[in-house]
Amino acid sequence: MSQKTSKDAIYHPFVGIPGLPFSEAVEVGDLLFLSGQIGSDASDRLVSGGIAAETRQTLANIRAVLERHGSSLDRIVKMTVMLADIGEWAVMNAEYVKVFGRHLPARSAFGTSGLALGARVEIECIAAR
Amino acid sequence: MSQKTSKDAIYHPFVGIPGLPFSEAVEVGDLLFLSGQIGSDASDRLVSGGIAAETRQTLANIRAVLERHGSSLDRIVKMTVMLADIGEWAVMNAEYVKVFGRHLPARSAFGTSGLALGARVEIECIAAR
């Protein structure tokens, strides 16, 4: 995977899935900005099982991206949780809290009118580098 | 309130409401990231009165978080305004503009399909430390 560098930012292409119109993460200054992740597996298909399974897979995807670029779940600063249905907040949250230790990121969550690939949840992440 | 620190970030737990799955604010580098705030009072209930009252309470909550951590409304960089109904933009905005002096943050606003606790508005904030 080749890194592409502008003056102050480092762009990391998506791993495994060529042609996606975004970097999986971009580093600048103190921060690492991740693209929104959904609960897709290595073949770019959503896992089955609905909001709980998708939340687990989404967080696993985020963890993998963070660790590829020298960060970790423990260093996440801010999460944005986009839900297909705000009524699924509690189930999402029950999975969400399992992956964090001492450091809970700042977070916002809201219901959307639709997500890519018909996902039930998409999560965006900003971490300390 | 104990602070929890990762390598470069400082995590501030919510004040008054134990068990919430996010920090009220996280500091990293030049920035202070706040969790999305809604118009809830000290007992964690939404104020009554709809969008105008909730916007005032939300901004009061944001002000309190900023001031607890050495920042202020005057140092907000970016706001994200999430509305239950984009048709309430004008009423939200009329309250919003009252709290700012010389420095207007960058801002985005959009309608959602639902917010936590049935709130009419949630506002997310990034400020200079």
Added chain:
Amino acid sequence: MSQKTSKDAIYHPFVGIPGLPFSEAVEVGDLLFLSGQIGSDASDRLVSGGIAAETRQTLANIRAVLERHGSSLDRIVKMTVMLADIGEWAVMNAEYVKVFGRHLPARSAFGTSGLALGARVEIECIAAR
């Protein structure tokens, strides 16, 4: 255009349209935060033609703001794409990818329940200064 400065942030008022309740961009640390842009022209009216035309105009507006403040499309770190209808993702994306060269920003996209002025798309941008 007068700049307004707080301790560490620089606030850039909107150009051309007085009275808008946000800065068009705010600089802090390594980053330039832009307000969400829609596909409005110099008279503050949405261009006609739907999602494709609005995406082109939105990106042109973002480019202009970036270049007014010493950044460029090539230095965007993160984009947030808010759509009136997630079903228009593909048409938005076809226009989106045309403006980027080697550096693809991190990105999230979601469907909303409504945007300002009835826009089909609003795009928020964080760039390296």
